Amino acid sequence: MSRPRTPVIGGNWKMNTNTESSRALAEAVGEGCRSIDGVEVFVCPPFPYLRRVGGALKDAGGGVALAAQDVWHEPDGAFTGEVSAAMLLDCGVSMVLTGHSERRHVIGEDDGLINKKTIAALNAGLSVVLCIGETLDQREKGETDAVNERQLRAGLNGVTPEQMASVIVAYEPVWAIGTGKTATPEDAQDAHTKIRDVIGDLYGADIAAATRIQYGGSVKPGNAAELFSRPDIDGGLIGGASLKADDFLAIIRSATG
Numbered sequence: 361m362s363r364p365r366t367p368v369i370g371g372n373w374k375m376n377t378n379t380e381s382s383r384a385l386a387e388a389v390g391e392g393c394r395s396i397d398g399v400e401v402f403v404c405p406p407f408p409y410l411r412r413v414g415g416a417l418k419d420a421g422g423g424v425a426l427a428a429q430d431v432w433h434e435p436d437g438a439f440t441g442e443v444s445a446a447m448l449l450d451c452g453v454s455m456v457l458t459g460h461s462e463r464r465h466v467i468g469e470d471d472g473l474i475n476k477k478t479i480a481a482l483n484a485g486l487s488v489v490l491c492i493g494e495t496l497d498q499r500e501k502g503e504t505d506a507v508n509e510r511q512l513r514a515g516l517n518g519v520t521p522e523q524m525a526s527v528i529v530a531y532e533p534v535w536a537i538g539t540g541k542t543a544t545p546e547d548a549q550d551a552h553t554k555i556r557d558v559i560g561d562l563y564g565a566d567i568a569a570a571t572r573i574q575y576g577g578s579v580k581p582g583n584a585a586e587l588f589s590r591p592d593i594d595g596g597l598i599g600g601a602s603l604k605a606d607d608f609l610a611i612i613r614s615a616t617g
């Protein structure tokens with residue numbers, strides 16, 4: 361089966377690993393990716409390990425991109441604890457997540473802030489993985505598509521058609537993240553189709569057809585292939601299973617399908 365879009369798999373390490381384990385994990389993933397074609401891969405280590413992980417990925421030679429988990433939208437100044445897009449670029453980062461559900465629901469970021477981060481990152485030349493998804497309560501009320509549409513329109517507000525080439529959308533139902541519960545491939549495909557329709561409404565059919573939409577939420581080696589076989593699921597954003605090189609590589613291989 362030939363796919364219209366190159367699948368993309370991301371490993372979101374969240375607040376895990378240390379100096380040594382981040383290096384070892386990067387090395388193993390990079391080496392494993394040397395023999396895998398037809399899928400793009402990135403990993404998001406914690407900020408303190410970005411440079412080291414970037415070096416290990418480069419040495420391993422598997423073409424794995426270095427991504428950050430977050431960014432602040434101002435270029436510099438009095439923003440204690442924050443990290444700018446220019447600082448990320450300076451550390452060799454080429455991609456960044458915005459709108460991850462833990463930033464929305466644990467840290468309290470809203471659509472406005474997520475939009476500012478998305479714009480700042482794109483304007484600086486970073487690619488962005490814009491994460492969206494409904495909570496369990498919203499799903500039970502039948503609001504899944506409305507929530508996705510609202511988060512997508514708000515997150516992409518002001519993003520130009522040209523910049524859409526540097527945007528990946530990650531659909532991650534909040535109730536599926538880190539819980540062991542996964543959306544069924546049918547439910548995920550249905551959400552992805554609707555998300556693609558919204559992108560089409562905003563940017564036209566060609567850009568909608570070219571934009572990668574990842575699924576995230578308890579993706580494991582055992583369920584990845586079935587999810588990725590659906591026509592509008594262009595890979596995945598992986599949390600827990602990305603911390604074990606063997607599991608992550610198995611998930612990456614299942615996207616080559």
Ligand code: PGA
Pocket residue numbers: 372532536537538539540576577578579597598599600601
């Ligand atoms: P999970 O996390 O794979 O551990 O559910 C996914 C994510 O948060 O991106």
